[in-house]
Amino acid sequence: xxxxxxxxxxxxxxxxxxxxxxxxxxxxxxxxxxxxxxxxxxxxxxxxxxxxxxxxxxxxxxxxxxxxxxxxxxxxxxxxxxxxxxxxxxxxxxxxxxxxxxxxxxxxxxxxxxxxxxxxxxxxxxxxxxxxxxxxxxxxxxxxxxxxxxxxxxxxxxxxxxxxxxxxxxxxxxxxxxxxxxxxxxxxxxxxxxxxxxxxxxxxxxxxxxxxxxxxxxxxxxxxxxxxxxxxxxxxxxxxxxxxxxxxxxxxxxxxxxxxxxxxxxxxxxxxxxxxxxxxxxxxxxxxxxxxxxxxxxxxxxxxxxxxxxxxxxxxxxxxxxxxxxxxxxxxxxxxxxxxxxxxxxxxxxxxxxxx
Numbered sequence: 001x002x003x004x005x006x007x008x009x010x011x012x013x014x015x016x017x018x019x020x021x022x023x024x025x026x027x028x029x030x031x032x033x034x035x036x037x038x039x040x041x042x043x044x045x046x047x048x049x050x051x052x053x054x055x056x057x058x059x060x061x062x063x064x065x066x067x068x069x070x071x072x073x074x075x076x077x078x079x080x081x082x083x084x085x086x087x088x089x090x091x092x093x094x095x096x097x098x099x100x101x102x103x104x105x106x107x108x109x110x111x112x113x114x115x116x117x118x119x120x121x122x123x124x125x126x127x128x129x130x131x132x133x134x135x136x137x138x139x140x141x142x143x144x145x146x147x148x149x150x151x152x153x154x155x156x157x158x159x160x161x162x163x164x165x166x167x168x169x170x171x172x173x174x175x176x177x178x179x180x181x182x183x184x185x186x187x188x189x190x191x192x193x194x195x196x197x198x199x200x201x202x203x204x205x206x207x208x209x210x211x212x213x214x215x216x217x218x219x220x221x222x223x224x225x226x227x228x229x230x231x232x233x234x235x236x237x238x239x240x241x242x243x244x245x246x247x248x249x250x251x252x253x254x255x256x257x258x259x260x261x262x263x264x265x266x267x268x269x270x271x272x273x274x275x276x277x278x279x280x281x282x283x284x285x286x287x288x289x290x291x292x293x294x295x296x297x298x299x300x301x302x303x304x305x306x307x308x309x310x311x312x313x314x315x316x317x318x319x320x321x322x323x324x325x326x327x328x329x330x331x332x333x334x335x336x337x338x339x340x341x342x343x344x345x346x347x348x349x350x351x352x353x354x355x356x
Contacts, residue, residue, distance in 0.1 A: 026264070027132070028229050029248035033274065034322035035134050041325050042284040044135030049118055049280055050165030050173045052158075054111030055093060055101025055144035061112070061120040061255045066090040067139040069168065083167060091142035092164055094157050106148040109257035113265060114176045115140055116255030117273035118280065132253050132262065134277025134321065138284070141170050145177070155184055162190045166197060171283050173199055174276040175221070176269035178206035178213035178238075188218055195220035200283075200291050202276050204268030205238045212240035222279075222295065225314065226250055226271035231305055233313050237268055243315035245298060246305060247274040278321040282328045289328065297327050 030036060048067050056062050069089050071081035079086045087099045096104035101111070122136040143161045146152050165173050173194060194201050202222045206213035216223035223242050226234035226249020233239075234250050249271030256263040279294055289297075298316070301323035305314040 026251075026253050029252045029274065030132070030134065032229060032248055033278070033318070033320055035277075037322040038278075038281050038325040041329055042137075042281050043122070044119065044138030044277070044280040044284045046287065047135065047138040047171050047280040047283045048141055048169065049135075049138050049276060050091075050141040050143055050168075050170035051111065051115050051118065052143045052145050052161045052165065052173060052175055052177075053114050054108040054146040054148075054150060055095075056112050056115045056140065056142050057107050057257065058102035059112055059255060059257070061116055062140065063121065065119045065121070065136070065138075065140055067141040085164070091140075091144070093144040094160055094164075095144050095147055095152070101142055101144040107144075107257060108146060108148045108150045109263070110146070110150050110176070110269065111144070112255045112257045113263065114174065114254070114269055114273045115142075117252070117270060118174065118277045120255055132255070134274055135280035135284070138277070138280040141165060141168065155187055158183070159186060159190055162187075162194065166190075166194050166199060170199060171287075172276055172279055173201045174272060175201065175203040175215055176272045178204055178216065178268070180206075180208070180210075180213055182217075183214045187215065191215060191218055192220050195291050198290050200279050200294055202272055202279065204272040205240070205243055207234070207236040207267050207269075208238065209236050210238050212238050212242040217242045220291070222275060222298075223315070224268060224272045224275045226266065226268045227305070227314070227318065231318060233306075234266060234268065234271075236266075237313075239312045241312055243312060244295070245275060245302060245316055246314045246318050247271040247278075249274070274321075275319060278319055278324055281321065281325045285325060285328045286332045297324055297331070301327050 072089055073080050074089050075087055085092050093101045119135055119138045119140050120133045143164055145161045191201055203216040205216045205223050205225050215221050223244045225237045225243050225246045227246045228250035249268055250266045251264045252270050253262055253264050302317040302319050304317040310316050
């Protein structure tokens with residue numbers, strides 16, 4: 001056994017059972033962080049988000065929203081891209097060890113709920129409602145980690161999920177999971193490897209009114225907490241110096257896993273998805289942003305909550321999606337202008353003087 005590797009670890013997604021939103025979807029969370037204004041710039045085109053969760057299955061809300069592995073030929077029984085996975089067109093189900101979460105063992109509601117906040121149908125005419133996603137044109141790499149109860153056993157499956165995201169060029173990894181037990185050296189090193197490849201890793205701080213859980217506690221992860229519509233901290237949210245940002249996560253609306261319904265739920269898992277969607281919009285504007293640059297823009301554009309400055313409840317404060325995307329656009333235009341000026345200065349140099 002390698003040093004630091006735990007033989008069996010049980011990590012549990014801490015969540016509350018949602019309540020069905022029978023009256024329709026309340027968009028307060030999107031409005032609060034000004035998502036609709038951010039759509040003036042982009043809706044997340046060109047960005048791939050690795051959703052490491054419970055799988056999204058074949059729900060109508062995710063039609064056209066899944067990542068497509070263009071190096072793989074569907075259903076030919078061959079690993080065309082030699083990545084070790086046969087016919088992995090949209091991701092991989094590591095619970096059932098097959099190429100789709102839409103069949104096999106039952107799914108939990110958690111994956112569709114988190115995924116729905118990140119990317120789902122903007123307008124579902126079939127069910128007469130508009131969508132609830134922050135970045136509806138981003139693509140979800142459907143990587144199933146957990147069983148129908150929101151659990152998984154052993155760190156190997158988590159490592160496999162993260163490595164799949166890294167090796168298949170995800171731009172963002174969403175980890176709406178939390179554990180009281182510090183994960184091993186190998187998990188931390190794998191997350192750090194994602195960071196070094198400019199993949200932004202985002203995780204919830206956990207929901208047991210204690211200290212920040214793992215993997216959010218790692219320095220290379222953006223740690224997210226949850227607030228309600230009045231900027232009050234979610235009652236069960238964990239606290240600590242590791243917290244980076246807050247977003248809506250109390251009675252927020254997303255996709256229910258069956259019957260094409262929506263539901264309301266609370267927890268830092270869902271707050272995490274709002275940050276992931278925001279970062280997807282930022283990367284859509286400027287794909288060259290590094291994790292450090294993303295963090296700095298989020299910090300600069302967040303609304304301070306609680307004690308002045310970064311604190312153990314709200315981190316740097318409430319993210320503002322519109323301001324973050326706008327700032328990303330401004331910095332990109334500034335960089336392009338400076339580069340253009342340098343090119344003009346170089347091209348305007350006088351030729352060498354000729355001798356008569």
